[in-house]
Amino acid sequence: MLENRKNSPVRLKVSHLDKVFGEGGKAVVALQDVNLEIRQSEFVMIVGPSGCGKTTLINIIGGLEQHTSGEVLLDGKVINGAGADRGMVFQGYSLFPWLTVLKNVEFGLKMKGIPGPDREMTARKYIRLVGLEGFENALPKQLSGGMKQRAAIARTLANEPEILLMDEPFGALDAQTRVVMQELLADIRRKTDTTILFITHDIDEAVLLGDRIYVMSRRPGSVRDMLDVNLPGERNHNSLVLPEFLEIKKQIMDMLWQESNDAAMGR
Numbered sequence: 001m002l003e004n005r006k007n008s009p010v011r012l013k014v015s016h017l018d019k020v021f022g023e024g025g026k027a028v029v030a031l032q033d034v035n036l037e038i039r040q041s042e043f044v045m046i047v048g049p050s051g052c053g054k055t056t057l058i059n060i061i062g063g064l065e066q067h068t069s070g071e072v073l074l075d076g077k078v079i080n081g082a083g084a085d086r087g088m089v090f091q092g093y094s095l096f097p098w099l100t101v102l103k104n105v106e107f108g109l110k111m112k113g114i115p116g117p118d119r120e121m122t123a124r125k126y127i128r129l130v131g132l133e134g135f136e137n138a139l140p141k142q143l144s145g146g147m148k149q150r151a152a153i154a155r156t157l158a159n160e161p162e163i164l165l166m167d168e169p170f171g172a173l174d175a176q177t178r179v180v181m182q183e184l185l186a187d188i189r190r191k192t193d194t195t196i197l198f199i200t201h202d203i204d205e206a207v208l209l210g211d212r213i214y215v216m217s218r219r220p221g222s223v224r225d226m227l228d229v230n231l232p233g234e235r236n237h238n239s240l241v242l243p244e245f246l247e248i249k250k251q252i253m254d255m256l257w258q259e260s261n262d263a264a265m266g267r
């Protein structure tokens with residue numbers, strides 16, 4: 001499967017991307033010469049030290065932030081602002097509190113002008129996919145954190161984006177719910193073949209979900225390494241103790257340790 005993806009077309013390409021916040025003496029170089037690419041149906045993870053520019057990078061890809069120089073191409077075209085071709089899921093739940101789960105999931109489809117019965121059918125399909133059947137008429141305040149994030153994922157998937165951009169989507173969940181959500185996402189991915197770029201602090205999460213992992217350096221952020229993840233069998237909580245899993249985890253821990261040690265030593 002992974003081998004096949006290596007021959008799949010490149011969907012997203014980030015080339016020589018720089019981002020500087022502010023000007024003059026107060027300028028902060030957040031990203032410096034970031035290069036990466038994601039192929040059709042790949043699940044690509046980015047890990048890196050806090051403050052290395054991960055959110056900045058995904059916001060630029062999502063069109064929520066302007067870059068300073070370099071290029072972001074989706075299917076060979078320069079991205080220009082936000083667009084329905086890129087679906088974003090954030091750490092916060094970002095649901096409309098006054099709308100039911102069904103209306104939240106339908107929202108993007110309504111904006112696109114899709115007629116009522118069609119959008120309800122699509123919304124119900126994705127609500128089922130994330131395991132929220134029976135909660136269509138609930139309001140966000142009636143849901144647990146994990147359920148809110150399921151609804152947010154359904155809402156993004158319902159728009160059928162070309163690529164799903166996720167910035168620490170499970171960061172606010174407790175450890176147990178997080179594993180359940182990771183398995184859910186692995187399952188959604190198997191069923192939909194969605195192309196996903198996923199940012200996390202959590203090395204276990206990166207190795208559990210990713211086909212490939214980009215490890216970023218500390219700020220100014222750039223890509224310091226790229227690892228392929230080849231694990232036997234289906235990805236689920238049992239994968240967390242496989243020798244292959246622990247080997248990749250150790251490699252990444254060493255890289256991130258080196259980044260923070262170099263920072264502490266002023267290198």
Ligand SMILES: Nc1ncnc2c1ncn2[C@@H]1O[C@H](COP(=O)(O)OP(=O)(O)OP(=O)(O)O)[C@@H](O)[C@H]1O
Pocket residue numbers: 021022028030048049050051052053054055056057201219
């Ligand atoms: N709007 C902004 N104005 C000025 N500086 C900013 C802005 N947004 C981010 N930065 C700076 O850019 C750098 C990268 O921030 P960013 O939020 O992208 O990091 P991150 O890798 O997502 O961190 P974390 O892992 O803590 O979420 C930081 O030094 C931050 O202070």
Ligand SMILES: [Mg+2]
Pocket residue numbers: 054055056
């Ligand atoms: Mg961040």
